[in-house]
Amino acid sequence: MLTKNAAGVKARKRLCMTVNGRAVEIEIDIRESLLDVLRDRLQFTGVKQGCSVGECGACTVLLDGTPVNSCIYLATWAHGKAVVTIEGLAQDGKLTPVQEAFVDEGAIQCGFCTPGVVLSTTAMVDSGKCFTHDEVRRELSGHLCRCTGYQKIVDAAERALREADIAADEHPV
Amino acid sequence: MIGASSIRKEGRAKVLGTAIYTDDKFMPGALHGLTVRSEVPRGILRAIHFGEGIPWEEFTCVTAEDIPGTNLVASVVDDQPFLIGIGEEITHSQQAVLLLAHPDKFLVEKARRAVRLEIEELPAVLDIQSSLDLQPLIYGTNNLLKEIRIAKGDPDPIWAQAAHVIEGEYRTGAQEQMYIEPNAMLSVVEPRDGLLQVTVWGSLQCPYYVHGALRQLFGLPEKQVRVVAMEMGGAFGGKEDYPSVNGGHAALLAWKSGKPVRLIYDREEDLACTTKRHPSRTRLRTAFDAEGNLLALEADFILDGGAYATLSPVVLSRGAVHAASVYRCPHVRIHARAVATNTPPPGAFRGFGAPQSLFAMERHMDVCARKLGLDAVELRRKNFLHMGDTMATGQVIREDLDLAGLMDQALAAIGYRDKRAAFALTNPGDGPIKRGVGFSVFMHGCGFTGNGESHVASVAGVEGLADGTVAVLAASTEMGQGKNTVFAQIVAEALQLPVELVDTAPVDTDHVPNSGPTVASRSTMMVGRILEDAAIGFKLALVQQGFLVEPYTPESFQAAVVKAVATLGTLRCYGQYHRPPNIQWDDVTYQGDAYPTYSWACYAAEVAVDLDTFEVKVADFVAVQEVGRVVNPTLAAGQIEGGVAQGIGWGLWEEVTMQRGRMINNQMTNYIIPTSVDLPRIQVVFLENAHAGGPGGAKGIGELPMDGPAPAVVNALENALGALRLDEVPMTPDRLLERCEEVSHG
Structure with a gap:
């Protein structure tokens, strides 16, 4: 394993972050993306690699609540941050309303884009904002899906947003 | 059960992130594999030079010389080597020459760049016309990978007599499947009980294709090869034949290294070297009488088949059979050829040749309507096939077929007449946005073409499990289309059980029979039918052996299975495909029932073209289809919506740009999908x-939605912009601008 890069700089570093609420401390190669670290070292294989250039969105994780493409995000930048992967949503096997909406609406086909889209939708729901149909499509346009034509994904996202809205109305903060 | 929108069986695992795709499989100590490729389209490999600065002694390197069995990929024609050896001919730019593996994935990439191939370049054929002109000869005696002729009646005397003869030439480009999970393979080769055991886990549609390829590659009997289909992140045909190649490569590295090997393509490699939709050129000649009745049709249908035959013979076959489309015509002549070029071989992609020939015919019908001064709707209505009519192959339509009804429903749903009238008023205005509405009518043959099903003679079965539930035994794979759910519904219906009591067994060649490849819109219709038989046989066996008494409840059925398994051990019942006696096909004359049946459809599209940017927006889309009985409405709608999206992409945006026989826009940033x-x-x-x-x-349903969108959208463009040379897809903004300039410059 290389320990120095071409410029002779030490190429390893300690990374501290939380992943799905648990503290993680790990030595990484500074060339590794957050995707590499999550998948290869920490076995969060729900994070998918589709393009490696930040185009398809399959590698999306929430970083302090914001969706990012983990394939073009160096792991070292995640130092001190909170990462949520698809594995971190359901608690004790109970699906979140967003996950339930995706299953029920038939928004899942091959499932490879699903973790990323579900996380982006989760961030939309968590934002507490209202979205028009066009805004939902725009918010999700960073996720390439080749199976569904997006219709049922948009339906699932809108259902999750609608239900969260109703829930918010019923339990005003 | 059948007809209900049962929830996707593996949906929960997928939404939890626990579904295991190939690259997710935990395999400690696995090496990272990589492929070194030629980079020139044609030449003789003279030497492989291993550059400096790489600890080569740490690497596993495999060349053609290492191959233990036959260095040919088992396919329709065995003409493609796994690896090119020294002194052998390189025939396309992505030809695999050397395989590397090492524990460090950064180092293996560095090593790939340090390899230099010494190649004596030869002149290459890079397009259809050069191949037809034998400039130069690169394959066989005539550069043809396959040639098919279909004849009905005799068009020759008609041309002179007919009131109108209209000709046209249409082209379609390559298209990338763009499954979101790139091709991926994992292999272990190790001795077991003194015998070599080759195992491949992969993202693959057809486990028994890969199984056959590995047997030939290693020269091993059936029992010593095992192929397991992992969860698959989309395929669309792109993982039909190529997995025989990369599955073989992974296994070669695992065999030589004695360690597990991952061979996971990155997107750039996947786009550059794996199969695409075949580019096509179709020349059509049609004769009509004064009223617009179609009298004769001649089609010259050509596919660019790339460097090896791969699946081109069968893709060509489907394209040729669909060339006459949904029209009644007494005199038809179809000449179809797949030509060799020095490009990476195209392969299967949803539609499998039919989208190409149907694009030509459905564009041509609109062009004919314009030239005949007839309405495109009425011209089609006059010429549709009906029950009792004969298709180009002599196949008689035996089902009640109402294409006019399908068409009318689609046109009503999109508001065709009103929109045409409105756009005729608004389009002449000064604004840059021009609107149009268009449609296509088409069919898709269900299952394999011709005798394909008889050759495969698929087997599928059901197994009673110790907990009283039932497992489906089939090698058909789940690629997102919903096979797990639909098979469970079919078996549950046959056994009169709730769908929760039926699930599919893992697709592992050690455990499930060969139900044929997961292709050709055949899984639900063909394999589903075999499963229905197997399930009924299973139930009868339980009754006959006294475990089950009819009528039964789900609980008593489950109890019967528990008891039968405890008593008998393994409890399986298989069914096999048998050709129905009324289906006849002649491979030599191309006459007979090309397909057991067809799905039929009319798709209508509304477009808005911005003449400042030449961007096209699809504003509305209607897909009306007759697909027999719908097994699962939600999954079926998902198939149509996804297929339409791919079809619109092919029609407008998805362009494979080739330079010296190599795809140069091989990233998701510059190959544009919707x-x-x-x-x-x-x-x-x-x-x-x-x-x-x-x-x-x-x-069948899977491929149908790929056929109609491109001609519907391009026909809508003609409505928006008037008579332009709209003869090609994708009709990108660049191409549309060019076509508009042709008119304005005269």
Whole structure:
């Protein structure tokens, strides 16, 4: 394993972050993306690699609540941050309303884009904002899906947003 | 059960992130594999030089010389080597020459760049016309990978007599499947009980294709090869034949290294070297009488088949059979050729040749209507096939077929007449946005073409498990289309059980029989039908052996299975495909029942073209189809919506740009597929007409939606912009600008 890069700089570093609420401390190669670290070292294989250039969105994780493409995000930048992967949503096997909406609406086909889209939708729901149909499509346009034509994904996202809205109305903060 | 929108079986695992795709499989100590490729389209490999600065002694390197069995990929024609050896001919730019593996994935990439191939370049054929002109000869005696002729009647005397003869030439480009999970393989080769055991886990549609390829590659008997289909992140045909190649490569590295090997393509490699939709050129000549009745049709249909035959012979076959489309015509001559070029071989992609020939015919019908001064709707209505009519191959339509009804429903749903009238008033205005509405009518043959099903003679079965539930035994793979759910519904229906009591067994060649490849819109209709038989046989066996008494409840059925398994041990029942006696096909004359049945459709599209930017927006889309009985409405609608999205992409945006026989836009940043903002809401309508040959009346559905969108969208462009040379897809903004300039410059 290389320990120095071409410029002779030490190429390893300690990374501290939380992943799905648990503290993680790990030595990484500074060339590794957050995707590499999550998948290869920490076995969060729900994070998918589709393009490696930040185009398809399959590698999306929430970083302090914001969706990012983990394939073009160096792991070292995640130092001190909170990462949520698809594995971190359901608690004790109970699906979140967003996950339930995706299953029920038939928004899942091959499932490879699903973790990323579900996380982006989760961030939309968590934002507490209202979205028009066009805004939902725009918010999700960073996720390439080749199976569904997006219709049922948009339906699932809108259902999750609608239900969260109703829930918010019923339990005003 | 059948007809219900049962929830996707593996949906929960997928939404939890626990579904295991190939690259997710935990395999400690696995090496990272990589492929070194030629980079020139044609030449003789003279030497492989291993550059400095790489600890080569740490690497596993495999060349053609290492191959233990036959260095040919088992396919329709065995002409493609796994690896090119020294002194052998390189025939395309992505030809694999050397395989590398090492524990460090950064180092293996560095090593790939340090390899230098010494190649004596030869002149290459890079397009259809050069191949036809034998400039130069690169394959066999005539550069043809396959040639097919279909004849009905005799068009020759008609041309002179007919009131109108209209000719046209149409082209379609390559298209990338763009499954979101790139091709991926994992292999272990190790001795077991003194015998070499080759195992491949992969993202693959057809486990028994890979199984056959590995047997030939290693020269091993059936029992010493095992192929397991992992969860698959999309395929669309792109993982039909190519997995025989990369599965072989992974296994070679695992065999030589003695360690597990991952061979996971990155997107750039996947796009550059794996199969695409075949580019095509179709020349059509049609004769009409004064009223617009179609009298004769001649089609010259050519596919660019790339450097090896791969699946081109069968892709060509489907394209040729669909070339006459949904029209009644007494005199038809179809000449179809797949030509060799020095490009990476194209392969299967949803539609499999039919989208190419159907694009030509459905564009041509609009062009003919314009030239004949007839309405495109009425010209089609006059010429549609009906029950009792004969298709180009002599196949008689035996089902009640109402294409005019399908068409009218689609046109009403999109508001065709009103929109045409409105756009005729608004388009002449000064604004840059021009609107149009267009449609296509088409069919898709269900299952394999011709004798394909008889050759494969698929086997599938059901197994009673110790907990009293039932497992489906089939090698058909789940690629997102919903096979797990639909098979469970079909078996549950046959056994009169809730769908929760039926699930599919893992697709592992050690455990499931060969139910044929997961292709050709055949899984629901063909394999589903076999499963229906197997399930009924399973139930009868339980009754005959005294475990089950009819009528039964799900609980008593489950109890019967528990008891039978405890008593008998393994409890399996298989069914096999048998050709129905009324289906006849002659491979030599190309006459007979090309398919057991067809799915039929009319798709209509509304477009808005911005003449400042030449961007095209699809504003509305209606898909009306008759697909027999719909097994699962939600999954079926998902198939149509996804297929329409791919079809619109092919029609407007998806362009494979080649330079010296190499795809140069091989990234998701510059090969453009539709996103959620690029597509309208797609209205999906199913008209159900139960087909006796399918389980519960079902027909094939998967490929149909790929056939219609491109001609519907381009026909809509003609409505928006007037008579332009709209003869090619994708009709990108560049191409559309060029076509508009042709008119304005005269």
